[in-house]
Amino acid sequence: MIAPFAERYRRALADPRLKRNLLAFQRAWRLTRDAAFDRLQAEGPGLGASTSSFADAKARLVAAKDSVLADPDAARARFVAAFAARGGTVHDAWTADDAREIVLRLLRERDVKLFAKGKSMVGEEVFLNHHLEAAGIRVVETDLGEWIVQLAHETPSHMVMPAIHKSRQQVATLLEAETRTDVDPDDIGAMVRLARAELRRVFLTADAGMIGANALIADTGTVMLVTNEGNGDLVSTLPKTLIVIAGWEKLVPTFADAASQLRLLARSATAQEITTYTSFITGADDGREIHLVLVDNGRSALHADPAFRDVLRCIRCAACADVCPSYQVVGGHVFGYIYSGPIGLVNTAAHHGLDAVAGPQSLCVSCNACATICPVDIPLPQQILRVRAKVVEAHGLPLAKRLAFAVWSRPRVFDVVMRAASVLQRPVRRGAFLRVPLPPAQRWRSVPALAATPARDTLLGRTFEPVETGPWANSQARGRTVAYFLQCITDRFAPEQAMAAIELLRACGARVVVPAGQHCCGLPPLDAGDRATARRMAKHTIRALEAVAADHYVSAGASCAIAIAHDYAELLADEPDWRVRAERIGSRTLDLLSFLERVADPPALPLRPDAPTVTMHSFCQTTNVMGSGDAGPGLLQRAGIPVRDLAERGVCCGFGGSTSIDHPELAREIAQRKLDNVRATGAAVLATDNPGCLLHLRGAADVAHDRFVVRHVAEVLLDGVRQ
Ligand code: SF4
Ligand code: SF4
The missing domain is CATH 3.40.50.10420 (NagB/RpiA/CoA transferase-like)
Structure with a gap:
C-alpha cells in the first residue's frame, strides 16, 4: 500500500x-x-576508444x-x-x-x-x-541494498543504491533482527561479511x-x-x-x-x-x-507518443536523480514508485497511471540539470512539463491558480490589479518588503513589495540611443538594435533592474527599443501545466516583439528570455504559422548575460581591488539551457569587479516557478543550500541574473539577517562600467 x-x-x-x-x-x-x-x-584516445x-x-x-x-x-x-x-x-x-x-x-x-x-x-x-x-x-x-530494503519491508529509494536512505545503525539493527547475532554498526566490513554468509546459503539452495x-x-x-x-x-x-x-x-x-x-x-x-x-x-x-x-507495461504507449518516445532510451543510471535539487531534499520514496527522481516523473505515469505522478511532478523546479547529465539525452524537463499538463488536463488547476492566471493572462485586468495592490500594500510596506504575518511554512522568507511605479510607465514604447563614450561603448553590440523584454517581476517589483539592463546595453553601444505591447511571456502558466493559457500569452508576446524591428530580443529576466528562445516553438508546434514565427523570434532571443558574452563581447577593464566583492548565482536555466553559467563571473571580472567563486554556482536556488509557492518547505531547503554557499564566500554582494531568484534569495537572506546584499548582475555590471 x-x-x-x-x-x-x-x-x-x-x-x-x-x-x-x-x-x-x-x-x-x-x-x-x-x-x-x-x-x-x-x-x-590513447587507448583506442572510439568515443572519448x-x-x-x-x-x-x-x-x-x-x-x-x-x-x-x-x-x-x-x-x-x-x-x-x-x-x-x-x-x-x-x-x-x-x-x-x-x-x-x-x-x-x-x-x-x-x-x-x-x-x-x-x-x-x-x-x-x-x-x-x-x-x-x-x-x-541478493543485492545487498535490495536485501536491506526487503528486510525493512520498504521499497528502494534510489535506482542504483536502493538503501541510500538507511544509516549504518539502521542497517545493523535490521541485520541483527534477521540473523539473531550482535552487529556492530561501526564495523561495516563485518556487516558485509555477515550479509555475504547469509546470502551464500540462499545462492546455494x-x-x-x-x-x-x-x-x-x-x-x-x-x-x-x-x-x-x-x-x-x-x-x-x-x-x-x-x-x-x-x-x-x-x-x-x-x-x-x-x-x-x-x-x-x-x-x-x-x-x-x-x-x-x-x-x-x-x-x-x-x-x-x-x-x-x-x-511492456505502458512502454508501447510511450513509444506511440512522439513527445515521450525518447524516454525509452533510459539506461537507469540515476544520474538525473543525483543532480536533482528536489531529490536531494526529499529522497526517492516521495516519488512513490521504483523510478524515482526526474525519470520517475515521466515514466511512472506510463507504468502506473497518471494519478501516480500527479503529486510528485509538482516537485520539479524546472532547473534542467537532469537534461544536462543524462547520458542518453532525454529531454526530461520538457517531458515533465508535458506530464504536468496532462495532470492539469485530467484534474484541472487548483482554484487559486485558475484565478491567478485568469487575471495574469489579461493585460488590462492584470495592470489594474497590480496597481491596486501597489496602493493597498502601503500600510505594511517597509522598504523592499511587506511586513505581514505569514503561515509557518513561509516564515523563512520576506515578501517582496511591489514597486510604486512599474517599469512600463517609464519604459514602454521608448527608444534609447547608444552611449557614445565609455569603456564598453565600442563593444561588438555597437550598431545593433536590441528589443528589450521587461518581464513581469522586473516590471512590477524591480523596475530599477530593467533600467540598469537597458543602460548597460546602451553602454555597450546598442540601441534599445522597448516594445509597447508587451505583457507576460506566459511562463507562469506554462510552468504550472496550463498550456492553453501559456499559448495565448506566447502569441501575445510574439506579436508585441514582431512589432519592432530589432536584431536581437533581450531580457534581464533570464527565465523569460529562455522560455521565448526554447519553449515557444514547442508550445506552438501544432500551429505551423505560429511555430515559424516562434522560431524566428526565438532564434534571436537571448538572456542579457548570453547577449553580453556572445554578441557584445566587451573588453576587460582593470581590476578595482577596492570595489565590493561579488559572488554570482547563475540562474540554473542560464547554466543548463543556455550554457552560459560562466558568463556572469566572467563579465563581472571584465568589468573590473573582484569576484569570489560560488560553489555550485549554477545549482537551482529553489525559486522554480510555482514550486516555491506549492512546496515552500522544499524551496526553503534548496535556498538554504544556496545561501550557505554564498556565506562561505564572504562576498559583500550576491549577484544573480534572474529576477525571480533575486527576490527569492533576497527574501530568505533578509529573514536570516545576512550581511550581503542581493542585486541583479545588470546593476552590478553597470556600476563597474560607470566607475
Ligand atoms: S528539471 Fe531540475 S528539479 Fe526538475 S526534475 Fe530535472 S533536475 Fe529535478
Ligand atoms: S539520467 Fe537519463 S539514462 Fe540515467 S536514469 Fe535518468 S533518464 Fe535514465
Missing part, C-alpha cells in the same frame, strides 16, 4: 538525516562522476537506442530468434499482471520454494515479490534465480548484466532455472552498442570506469534453462 503523496512528502521533510546524507552523496558523486568522464576524455568525450559517447548510444526505437518489432524479432536458437524461451508480458503471472507459473511448474533475486527494477515495477510471496514462494533479494538486464543484444540474443557485488552471476549460474525480467526498451542492436552503453552507464551511475562484474549471458548450459519475461 503506497501512502498518499502528501504523507510521503511530510515524512521526507521530517527526516533531517536524509537530506544531509543525500547532499553529501550528491556532492561526492558529482566530483567523481565528472572526474571519470574527464579521464575518459584524457585517456580514451561525454558528448560523443552520448551521441553514439543515442543513435543505437534510436535505431531500435525506429523499429522495435524488428529488433525484438531478431533478439527472440537468437535467444531461442540458444535454448532460451521468451514470454511476452503486456501488463504488470501478465508479468507476475508468467513468473509465478514458471516457478510453480518447477515447484520452486526458494527464489533468489538479483536486482531488477522491472521486478519492482510490476510488484513481483508481493505476488510470489502471497503464493507461498520465499523470495530473497535456491530452486530458481532471477536477474534484470542492462541490455538485450539483438544480434546474439545476449543478456548484459552489470553489478558490483557479483550476486547477479551467482543467481544466474547456480540455480538450475534462470528467469530474466526486462522491459523491451533494453534492446540494443549489437555488442558494440552494448559496449557504448557500458562506457556511459558505470561512469554515470557510480563514477566507475566499469562495474566490478560485467556479464554477458548467451543461452543456457546443458541441463539448465533460461527464460526471458519481456515486459
